[in-house]
Amino acid sequence: MPTYSIGVDLGGTNLRIAAVDEQAQVLERVTLGTQAALGRDRVLDDMCAAVRRTADKYQNKASLAGIGIGVPGIIDLRTGMLRESPNLPGWADYPVRVEIEKRLGTRVILENDANAAALGEKWLGAGRDFDDMAMITLGTGVGGGLILGGRIWHGMTGMAGEFGHITVEPDGHPCGCGGRGCAEQYASATAVLRMAREAIASGRASGLLRAASSDPEFSAKAVYNLAIQGDQEAKEIFRRVGRAIGIVLATLVNGLNLPIYVIGGGVSSAWEAFSPAIFEELRQRSMVYAATAPPVPAADARRASAQVQPLGSSKTIIARAMLGTDAGLYGAARLALQGG
Amino acid sequence: MPTYSIGVDLGGTNLRIAAVDEQAQVLERVTLGTQAALGRDRVLDDMCAAVRRTADKYQNKASLAGIGIGVPGIIDLRTGMLRESPNLPGWADYPVRVEIEKRLGTRVILENDANAAALGEKWLGAGRDFDDMAMITLGTGVGGGLILGGRIWHGMTGMAGEFGHITVEPDGHPCGCGGRGCAEQYASATAVLRMAREAIASGRASGLLRAASSDPEFSAKAVYNLAIQGDQEAKEIFRRVGRAIGIVLATLVNGLNLPIYVIGGGVSSAWEAFSPAIFEELRQRSMVYAATAPPVPAADARRASAQVQPLGSSKTIIARAMLGTDAGLYGAARLALQGG
Numbered sequence: 001m002p003t004y005s006i007g008v009d010l011g012g013t014n015l016r017i018a019a020v021d022e023q024a025q026v027l028e029r030v031t032l033g034t035q036a037a038l039g040r041d042r043v044l045d046d047m048c049a050a051v052r053r054t055a056d057k058y059q060n061k062a063s064l065a066g067i068g069i070g071v072p073g074i075i076d077l078r079t080g081m082l083r084e085s086p087n088l089p090g091w092a093d094y095p096v097r098v099e100i101e102k103r104l105g106t107r108v109i110l111e112n113d114a115n116a117a118a119l120g121e122k123w124l125g126a127g128r129d130f131d132d133m134a135m136i137t138l139g140t141g142v143g144g145g146l147i148l149g150g151r152i153w154h155g156m157t158g159m160a161g162e163f164g165h166i167t168v169e170p171d172g173h174p175c176g177c178g179g180r181g182c183a184e185q186y187a188s189a190t191a192v193l194r195m196a197r198e199a200i201a202s203g204r205a206s207g208l209l210r211a212a213s214s215d216p217e218f219s220a221k222a223v224y225n226l227a228i229q230g231d232q233e234a235k236e237i238f239r240r241v242g243r244a245i246g247i248v249l250a251t252l253v254n255g256l257n258l259p260i261y262v263i264g265g266g267v268s269s270a271w272e273a274f275s276p277a278i279f280e281e282l283r284q285r286s287m288v289y290a291a292t293a294p295p296v297p298a299a300d301a302r303r304a305s306a307q308v309q310p311l312g313s314s315k316t317i318i319a320r321a322m323l324g325t326d327a328g329l330y331g332a333a334r335l336a337l338q339g340g
Numbered sequence: 341m342p343t344y345s346i347g348v349d350l351g352g353t354n355l356r357i358a359a360v361d362e363q364a365q366v367l368e369r370v371t372l373g374t375q376a377a378l379g380r381d382r383v384l385d386d387m388c389a390a391v392r393r394t395a396d397k398y399q400n401k402a403s404l405a406g407i408g409i410g411v412p413g414i415i416d417l418r419t420g421m422l423r424e425s426p427n428l429p430g431w432a433d434y435p436v437r438v439e440i441e442k443r444l445g446t447r448v449i450l451e452n453d454a455n456a457a458a459l460g461e462k463w464l465g466a467g468r469d470f471d472d473m474a475m476i477t478l479g480t481g482v483g484g485g486l487i488l489g490g491r492i493w494h495g496m497t498g499m500a501g502e503f504g505h506i507t508v509e510p511d512g513h514p515c516g517c518g519g520r521g522c523a524e525q526y527a528s529a530t531a532v533l534r535m536a537r538e539a540i541a542s543g544r545a546s547g548l549l550r551a552a553s554s555d556p557e558f559s560a561k562a563v564y565n566l567a568i569q570g571d572q573e574a575k576e577i578f579r580r581v582g583r584a585i586g587i588v589l590a591t592l593v594n595g596l597n598l599p600i601y602v603i604g605g606g607v608s609s610a611w612e613a614f615s616p617a618i619f620e621e622l623r624q625r626s627m628v629y630a631a632t633a634p635p636v637p638a639a640d641a642r643r644a645s646a647q648v649q650p651l652g653s654s655k656t657i658i659a660r661a662m663l664g665t666d667a668g669l670y671g672a673a674r675l676a677l678q679g680g
Contacts, residue, residue, distance in 0.1 A: 155597020157654050159628045162594040167587050167625055179625040247507050254502040257495020285519040288499040314497050
């Protein structure tokens with residue numbers, strides 16, 4: 001009987017479930033709204049019911065290895081509890097893993113969503129030909145995940161991979177983490193919007209001002225659209241995004257010398273606008289990168305995924321993520337298949 | 341018959357050799373001047389003769405596992421050649437490993453000296469109770485070494501651990517690597533001296549000016565002595581040293597979440613002057629550190645090595661190196677014992 005697992009991506013808005021077998025065949029997918037506002041117990045009820053329906057369906061066809069759950073927030077791996085999770089109020093310090101294991105009678109692995117996304121990209125996405133990989137996820141915040149030897153590198157307390165809080169401007173914008181000038185303050189969607197507002201407030205950004213005035217849902221996406229149309233202030237904002245990511249990448253390349261670094265998350269769709277600055281910073285700030293950079297036009301966004309080369313070529317690859325929002329879902333499933 | 345290995349620390353000035361057994365008993369030590377000026381072949385002759393004398397002596401008492409050699413510079417692990425080594429002119433692109441293996445008829449492992457030092461501290465020094473460790477070596481430059489799972493983490497091409505080239509001031513002082521504001525430009529002996537000269541040139545550093553004028557061998561050590569005596573400008577220089585190291589450490593803690601980070605090299609003897617700024621930066625810039633910092637007065641230099649705690653306590657330890665200039669020698673011996 002083949003083995004499969006169930007991956008769960010438990011976001012603040014959506015709850016997604018996929019049953020995936022060892023050959024990475026997706027047997028089934030379910031998307032539910034996360035009734036986060038209705039409270040933790042309601043979300044748990046919904047999740048367990050959906051997982052149970054899926055498991056029942058495959059009961060006689062395949063053997064369930066376990067359930068992997070990606071959640072936003074800091075997880076205590078030892079206890080299987082969330083230490084902090086702004087998007088899931090009421091979940092902190094509740095024995096999530098034990099509770100779900102009890103309800104479903106199967107092994108449950110809880111994982112930070114950025115780590116799960118990195119594992120997903122390693123399994124089926126941009127990192128599939130590599131054993132060692134770092135991923136930076138550019139979303140509302142900036143997350144990260146580190147894969148060493150094919151597995152998530154957790155560090156001592158499961159808190160490794162916080163690449164969004166690497167300092168890129170020592171006296172820069174204050175960060176929610178208590179630091180200053182963290183990458184998250186320059187490379188997240190939130191940061192793009194803040195930098196746009198700062199540019200508007202400075203009086204020098206007429207294009208951004210017009211867009212913000214006419215669009216009640218003015219967003220990072222709108223800033224990107226302006227940048228692509230050639231608006232100088234919008235372009236400058238994405239240059240700062242790329243510079244911040246470039247400094248983080250140079251640090252990772254100098255420190256870890258990995259074969260591949262993957263950039264994902266919603267903001268990564270602005271690749272065309274920010275990637276030239278990434279490669280500029282990387283070449284300047286990392287001898288290791290300069291010595292191992294692939295001979296591919298750095299700014300050619302369409303070729304970014306074609307940059308992925310087989311192991312042994314000794315080239316440092318900077319690649320866009322390939323799985324979009326599915327990365328965390330597949331990574332969660334993979335976790336259960338490989339046992340953590 | 342017990343097993344032993346021979347470690348070689350091949351510096352630009354000294355060539356040191358130690359025979360060490362698996363229980364870390366030092367069987368023999370030899371120090372020779374490196375006749376670097378007389379050329380590569382002379383140094384190789386001297387080294388091989390000294391190694392052979394030692395090996396002959398233990399021939400019937402212990403089994404030689406191999407020879408580990410720590411060298412300054414970038415090493416191509418695959419070919420066993422130096423790619424670049426400013427302190428050993430004429431050694432680049434010469435088949436060092438193959439040549440020594442041929443001469444001595446035993447296995448030779450070549451390693452970057454900062455990596456060897458990290459492995460030495462892991463084996464017998466500050467990191468001995470830990471499997472995962474990063475070391476920062478503050479010397480003429482700033483080197484680094486990363487130990488994961490008890491072994492040197494080389495990365496794809498053996499260039500990992502270049503912590504001295506992590507950006508700490510994005511628009512800061514130009515670095516020999518081609519970057520700007522690398523940690524090396526603020527935390528090396530060279531940087532201390534440069535910052536002292538800058539302070540003197542600014543006209544605001546009368547204490548430093550006096551010391552520099554009266555001492556023909558004015559050095560980083562002299563700046564440290566002034567700082568300890570309370571000279572404000574000298575203190576400020578070491579505050580900048582600590583800030584740079586603190587930013588690098590915050591990056592490593594946020595990214596890797598290791599249990600221990602070891603600070604070594606000649607400049608680390610100025611610990612009292614720069615360590616308060618390290619802990620200040622770390623607490624501010626790393627949630628991970630703040631969540632795992634040991635309850636020890638951060639600035640208490642005398643307790644720094646007592647901060648080392650056993651595995652499982654889930655505390656992030658920042659410790660001074662314990663082996664001084666022997667770290668690389670022991671690390672080189674260890675390399676041969678553990679087979680790379």
